[in-house]
Amino acid sequence: MKLSTRLNSFLASARSAAGFTMIELLIVISILGILAVAVLSAINPVEQINRGRDTGSRSDAEQLLSAIDRFNAFQGYYPWVYNPTDDHTIDDGAGGPLQVTDAWFVGGAAATANDCSVLLRLGTGDAAATDACTGSLEVKESFTSRVTDTGANPLYIYNDGAQGSSTYVCFTPQSGAFVQEAETRCQDATGTGLPNDMAGIADEVCGGYATDPTLMMICLP
Incomplete structure (x- = not known):
């Protein structure tokens, strides 16, 4: 029991x-x-994904800017003109930054296009082009393919053509962190914090300050 x-x-x-x-x-x-x-x-997974994309865009912008600077240092002029005495201005024809896929030499704007794009001139060139299109091999073909892909975040080029002005490569940020970085540089919607040689594109770079992130740009350098 x-x-x-x-x-x-x-x-x-x-x-x-x-x-x-x-x-x-x-x-x-x-x-x-x-x-x-x-x-x-x-x-915030979406923010992390967008931040990764922005980091990639920054890297591409740095590579493009370095290639342009190397070309200019060796040739004495920019890849969108024929010789050192040409106007070095590059914009969209209305004073704004020009999308790199629309950048042709001479003159910058697509309206003056011939058969040689800036990316071709920085890359492998094109022997079949109507005008001389000798490549400088400053960028690899894989780079050109990546930045011209339809799914890529577009890169834009700008130079106001004045003596001593810098060339800028810009992109529209997609993440909150990069938008904040762009706003910090702008300081306000009129671009008070921008260098003087960016005054011509202040509206495009800072126009969305504190209101519309899609109207903001990060520009290097």
């Missing part, structure tokens, strides 16, 4: 312990689920 009583008591304790363990597991799983949701909310 005593043995039976002790056995029943042991089984009851075991069942109680097993049930308590299951409850603990459920609690732990619930807590982990809550923490996972909290972490994902804090990380």
Whole structure:
């Protein structure tokens, strides 16, 4: 009788312990689920993806700008003109930055286009072009393919043509962090913080300050 009583008591304790363990597991799983949701909310996956894309755009802009500077240092003029005495201005024909896929030499704007784009002149060139289109091999063909892909974030080129002015390569930021960086440089919607040689594109670069991120640009250097 005593043995039976002790056995029943042991089984009851075991069942109680097993049930308590299951409850603990459920609690732990619930807590982990809550923490996972909290972490994902804090990380903001969309922001991280867009930040990665912006980082890629910045890298491409740096490579393009370096290629333009190397071409200019070696040739004595920019890849969108024929010789050092030509007007070095490059814009969209209305004073704004020109999308790199529309940049042709001479003159910058697509309206003056011939058969040689700036990217071709910086890359492999084109022997079949009507005008001389000798490549300088400053960029690889893989780079040209990447920045001209229909899914790529467009790059834009600008130079106001004045003596001593810098050439800028710009892109529209997609992440909050890069938009904030653009706004910090602009300081306001009129581009107070921009260098003097960017005054001509202040509206395009800073026009969306604190209102519309799609109207902001990051420009290098």
